[in-house]
Amino acid sequence: MNKQILLKSRPVGMVGKEHFETVDALLPKRLNEGELLLKARFISVDPYMRGRMNDVKSYVAPFEVGKPIVGGVVAEVVESNHIDFLPGDMVLGNLTWTELQVVNGALVKKLQKDLAPLSCYLGILGMPGLTAYFGLLHIGEPKAGETVVVSGAAGAVGSVVGQIAKIKGCRVVGIAGSDDKNAYLKNDLHFDEVINYRTTKDMSAAIATACPDGVDIYYDNVGGDISDAVLQHINKYARIIICGQISMYNSTQASVGIRPQVALIKNSAFMKGFVVSDFAEYFPEGIKQLAVWLSSGQLKHQETVMKGFDALPDAFIGLFRGDNIGKLLVEI
Amino acid sequence: MNKQILLKSRPVGMVGKEHFETVDALLPKRLNEGELLLKARFISVDPYMRGRMNDVKSYVAPFEVGKPIVGGVVAEVVESNHIDFLPGDMVLGNLTWTELQVVNGALVKKLQKDLAPLSCYLGILGMPGLTAYFGLLHIGEPKAGETVVVSGAAGAVGSVVGQIAKIKGCRVVGIAGSDDKNAYLKNDLHFDEVINYRTTKDMSAAIATACPDGVDIYYDNVGGDISDAVLQHINKYARIIICGQISMYNSTQASVGIRPQVALIKNSAFMKGFVVSDFAEYFPEGIKQLAVWLSSGQLKHQETVMKGFDALPDAFIGLFRGDNIGKLLVEI
Numbered sequence: 001m002n003k004q005i006l007l008k009s010r011p012v013g014m015v016g017k018e019h020f021e022t023v024d025a026l027l028p029k030r031l032n033e034g035e036l037l038l039k040a041r042f043i044s045v046d047p048y049m050r051g052r053m054n055d056v057k058s059y060v061a062p063f064e065v066g067k068p069i070v071g072g073v074v075a076e077v078v079e080s081n082h083i084d085f086l087p088g089d090m091v092l093g094n095l096t097w098t099e100l101q102v103v104n105g106a107l108v109k110k111l112q113k114d115l116a117p118l119s120c121y122l123g124i125l126g127m128p129g130l131t132a133y134f135g136l137l138h139i140g141e142p143k144a145g146e147t148v149v150v151s152g153a154a155g156a157v158g159s160v161v162g163q164i165a166k167i168k169g170c171r172v173v174g175i176a177g178s179d180d181k182n183a184y185l186k187n188d189l190h191f192d193e194v195i196n197y198r199t200t201k202d203m204s205a206a207i208a209t210a211c212p213d214g215v216d217i218y219y220d221n222v223g224g225d226i227s228d229a230v231l232q233h234i235n236k237y238a239r240i241i242i243c244g245q246i247s248m249y250n251s252t253q254a255s256v257g258i259r260p261q262v263a264l265i266k267n268s269a270f271m272k273g274f275v276v277s278d279f280a281e282y283f284p285e286g287i288k289q290l291a292v293w294l295s296s297g298q299l300k301h302q303e304t305v306m307k308g309f310d311a312l313p314d315a316f317i318g319l320f321r322g323d324n325i326g327k328l329l330v331e332i
Numbered sequence: 333m334n335k336q337i338l339l340k341s342r343p344v345g346m347v348g349k350e351h352f353e354t355v356d357a358l359l360p361k362r363l364n365e366g367e368l369l370l371k372a373r374f375i376s377v378d379p380y381m382r383g384r385m386n387d388v389k390s391y392v393a394p395f396e397v398g399k400p401i402v403g404g405v406v407a408e409v410v411e412s413n414h415i416d417f418l419p420g421d422m423v424l425g426n427l428t429w430t431e432l433q434v435v436n437g438a439l440v441k442k443l444q445k446d447l448a449p450l451s452c453y454l455g456i457l458g459m460p461g462l463t464a465y466f467g468l469l470h471i472g473e474p475k476a477g478e479t480v481v482v483s484g485a486a487g488a489v490g491s492v493v494g495q496i497a498k499i500k501g502c503r504v505v506g507i508a509g510s511d512d513k514n515a516y517l518k519n520d521l522h523f524d525e526v527i528n529y530r531t532t533k534d535m536s537a538a539i540a541t542a543c544p545d546g547v548d549i550y551y552d553n554v555g556g557d558i559s560d561a562v563l564q565h566i567n568k569y570a571r572i573i574i575c576g577q578i579s580m581y582n583s584t585q586a587s588v589g590i591r592p593q594v595a596l597i598k599n600s601a602f603m604k605g606f607v608v609s610d611f612a613e614y615f616p617e618g619i620k621q622l623a624v625w626l627s628s629g630q631l632k633h634q635e636t637v638m639k640g641f642d643a644l645p646d647a648f649i650g651l652f653r654g655d656n657i658g659k660l661l662v663e664i
Contacts, residue, residue, distance in 0.1 A: 058598045059568075223593050236391075242593045255591040261555050261574045262587060264605030266390045271603045273596030 002027060003309050004098040007063045011053055014250045015320065019053070020069070020313040025098050031081035034104050040309070041090070043097060043330045044072035044122040045316040046156070047221075048275075050249040059275045068096035069312075072122050074111065075101075085110065092121045099309055099332065115291060117301075123156055123327030124301045125290055127276055132160035132219075133286045134279040135241045137168075139272050140217040144169030147211050149230055152221030153191070154181035156327035157243060160290075161219045162191050163299050170217075173210045175226060177322040184325055189300060203229035214238075222247045228258045238269035250320055302326025334359060335641050336430040339395045343385055346582045347652065351385070352401070352645040357430050363413035366436050372641070373422070375429060375662045376404035376454040377648040378488070379553075380607075382581040391607045400428035401644075404454050406443065407433075417442065424453045431641055431664065447623060449633075455488055455659030456633045457622055459608055464492035464551075465618045466611040467573045469500075471604050472549040476501030479543050481562055484553030485523070486513035488659035489575060492622075493551045494523050495631050502549070505542045507558060509654040516657055521632060535561035546570075554579045560590045570601035582652055634658025 004025035011019045031037060049071055052063045063069060073095035077085050082105030085091070093108035095101060111121055123129060135157075142148055148165040152158040153174030162185065165172045173193045174185045182194035193210040200206045207215070207230055214235035220227050223245030234240070240260070248255045260271060279286070293299040304324035306315045308331075315330050336357035343351045363369060381403055384395045395401060405427035409417050414437030417423070425440035427433060443453055455461060467489075474480055480497040484490040485506030494504045494517065505525045506517045514526035525542035532538045539547070539562055546567035552559050555577030566572070572592070580587045592603060611618070625631040636656035638647045640663075647662050 059600070220593070223591065227591075227593070242596050245593050245597065248594060255594060256588060257591050259555065259559075259587040259589050260592065261552070261559070261577050261603070261605065262580060264574050264603060265577065265607070266605070268391070268604075268606045268610050270605070271593070271596060272600075273593065273598070273602070274600045275597070278600050 002098065002100050004068050004096065005312055006068055007053060007065055009065060010055060011250070013252050015050060015053065015317055017313045017317070022310070025068075025101070027100060028102055031079060031102060034082045034106065035102050036077050036082055036085055036091070036105050036108070037079040037100065037102055038075035038091065038095070038108070039078050039100055040073050040075050040095070040098065040332045042074040042119045042122055043312060043332060044126075045312065045319055045328055045330065046071060046127065047244055047246045047249060047319050049316065050320070059277075068098060070094055070096050072127055074118050074121055075108070080105070090118055092126070097312055116294060119303060119305070119327075119329055119331070120294070120301060122329050123303060124160055124294060124299065125287055128156035128327055129160050129290050130279070130283060130286045131243060131276040132157045132164060133290060134276060134282065135243050135274060136161050136164050136217070136219055138279060138282070139241045139274060140219065140239045142168045142170050142217055145171070146216035147171045147173065147213055148217040148219065149173045149175065149207065149211065149215050150219040150221070151175040151226050151230070152244065152246060153185055153194070154325050155221060156324075158219070158221050159185070159189060159302060159326055160299065163189055165217075166190060167293065167298055171211075171213075173207075175222075181325055184302070188302075197226050204232050207233050217241065219243060220245070223255060224248060225257065231258070231260050231263045234263060234267050234269050236267050236269075238267055240269065240271040242271060242273040246320065304328045306330045308332065334430065334432050336400050336428065337644055338400050339385060339397050341397060342387060343582070345584050347382060347385065347649055349645045349649065354642070357400075357433070359432060360434055363411060363434060366414050366438065367434050368409050368414055368417055368423070368437050368440070369411040369432065369434050370407035370423065370427065370440070371410050371432055372405050372407050372427070372430065372664045374406040374451045374454055375641075375644060375664060376458070377644065377651055377660055377662065378403060378459065379576055379578045379581060379651050381648065382652070391609075400430060402426055402428050404459055406450050406453055407440070412437070422450055424458070429644055448626060451635060451637070451659075451661060451663070452626070452633060454661050455635060456492055456626060456631060457619055460488035460659060461492050461622050462611070462615060462618045463575060463608040464489045464496060465622060466608060466614065467575050467606060468493050468496050468549070468551055470611060470614070471573045471606060472551065472571045474500045474502050474549055477503070478548035479503045479505065479545055480549040480551065481505045481507065481539065481543065481547050482551040482553070483507040483558050483562070484576065484578060485517055485526070486657050487553060488656075490551070490553050491517070491521060491634060491658055492631065495521055497549070498522060499625065499630055503543075503545075505539070507554075513657055516634070520634075529558050536564050539565050549573065551575060552577070555587060556580060557589065563590070563592050563595045566595060566599050566601050568599050568601075570599055572601065572603040574603060574605040578652065636660045638662045640664065
């Protein structure tokens with residue numbers, strides 16, 4: 001059986017295993033000119049994919065019911081009918097959740113096997129790393145001595161944001177949902193302060209304590225009440241980078257809370273949403289810089305790896321339980 | 333009697349006449365070196381002044397209870413002990429609400445009497461005009477063919493925003509609170525579409541109809557539900573300029589509504605708060621350009637003028653009733 005996972009139905013509210021279905025995917029008898037037969041090796045689960053399960057307009061088209069889930073995959077070339085690829089090559093692509101699949105070689109990118117562990121191309125050298133890099137540096141423009149707060153701080157994006165902010169000489173305050181995560185952020189990644197939002201009763205007071213000079217940059221991965229609290233402490237000319245709103249992704253209601261506009265006027269501050277593809281023209285710069293920091297040890301790379309193709313739905317659901325430290329992915 | 337108006341007490345909720353007190357202000361016997369005796373000729377009332385009546389941190393210090401209200405004033409020099417000023421000169425300054433007052437000449441700016449009517453320096457060539465100019469052009473960066481929505485469209489700032497957007501070749505949609513205001517916007521200022529928020533039941537549908545290509549720039553003077561509705565229709569890379577939130581200024585509650593973050597992510601859009609002083613270094617450019625447009629007739633200048641010093645409290649309160657078309661001021 002060549003396992004493939006489809007979107008069985010659109011979740012309304014929290015996503016569960018019942019929204020996925022595993023089927024046997026047919027393979028063509030032979031490869032057409034330019035095609036590759038690929039074997040999935042690492043499959044990424046990312047919070048933004050929850051949005052694609054809804055049938056609403058957004059920056060990426062929704063998944064279709066009865067069609068395979070699509071996301072970041074590192075795969076091995078098993079057979080090639082494309083001049084640029086040989087069996088054994090490793091590639092990165094936006095591919096279906098399928099054990100073996102045929103795609104045109106033009107749709108994938110060959111990876112350098114020796115630069116970094118292959119799974120890094122789904123994490124720190126891939127979409128999450130670039131999301132951290134461009135959001136923080138191109139939108140936030142951090143300056144040494146400024147205070148940077150990051151929510152979802154132990155996640156694939158947040159953990160890189162905090163580390164880059166430290167490289168840039170900022171005071172870094174991370175907000176995450178467990179003491180284990182926060183111990184990792186403080187001890188391994190050298191964040192200056194951490195806040196456990198699950199055990200903190202008064203988030204606003206906790207942020208005031210952790211940020212005695214106020215908040216210059218808020219890199220927001222979660223939204224909701226946590227963000228409302230951070231916004232009460234922003235400084236003049238603060239930058240609020242809206243990367244994700246994971247606290248809202250499984251909600252069936254519009255997100256209602258304190259409107260940020262008054263805080264933005266009082267502080268001449270801005271709030272900017274983005275997706276990493278906005279910065280596509282700068283990707284080579286970003287990948288190169290991240291690789292340099294990674295090889296010098298200035299950036300650390302943390303993964304939570306689940307094993308086996310069948311683990312995919314639960315891995316994805318785990319994102320919203322906060323299961324992971326660092327990048328969450330499935331090794332096939 | 334030399335009338336002066338003090339802040340008698342801080343309003344909680346809607347500001348009323350009871351929060352003002354008129355007293356007789358003493359004048360010094362003679363002017364010290366550098367001082368001027370000024371007679372107020374035009375006194376400005378502006379929505380931002382409501383914020384200064386609260387005892388909270390913001391971009392300007394709060395007014396003090398028992399001290400005079402301070403705001404934009406055009407005054408005539410009655411006596412001068414400053415080398416740069418002569419009796420009869422007209423000056424602009426951030427002055428107290430007082431009929432006759434003594435200030436150091438360094439704190440006021442001499443006006444060119446022949447360039448434009450003097451009251452323009454409190455409106456289209458003053459703080460409101462510059463607020464419109466820099467917010468729209470330096471933050472919004474409108475491009476020909478884009479759709480610009482402006483709330484508080486008939487006010488001192490909004491009416492200039494819409495006109496500049498038309499000069500820049502944009503489709504302009506104004507939101508205001510009366511049919512008279514909207515007739516003025518459409519017939520005199522040539523806005524493309526207008527929406528009366530007081531008589532429109534479904535603001536979101538009205539915006540969709542008025543903006544068939546979506547909203548590229550939203551210049552927000554009012555906040556609240558009106559803004560929530562506009563945000564549902566923003567385009568990719570939309571710019572939301574947060575200039576004012578007049579609907580909230582007399583509220584005792586935090587402004588609660590649909591959080592804009594999700595709309596900002598989906599559209600890679602930004603929302604930026606500002607105050608005009610952020611652009612102080614560019615003021616000469618702005619004043620020059622506004623004066624050129626004014627003299628060429630590309631910009632029209634509308635005022636609602638109330639007469640007499642005693643009218644000041646009611647003029648100010650009228651801002652929040654939406655009494656005015658264009659700049660509201662008091663001629664002494």
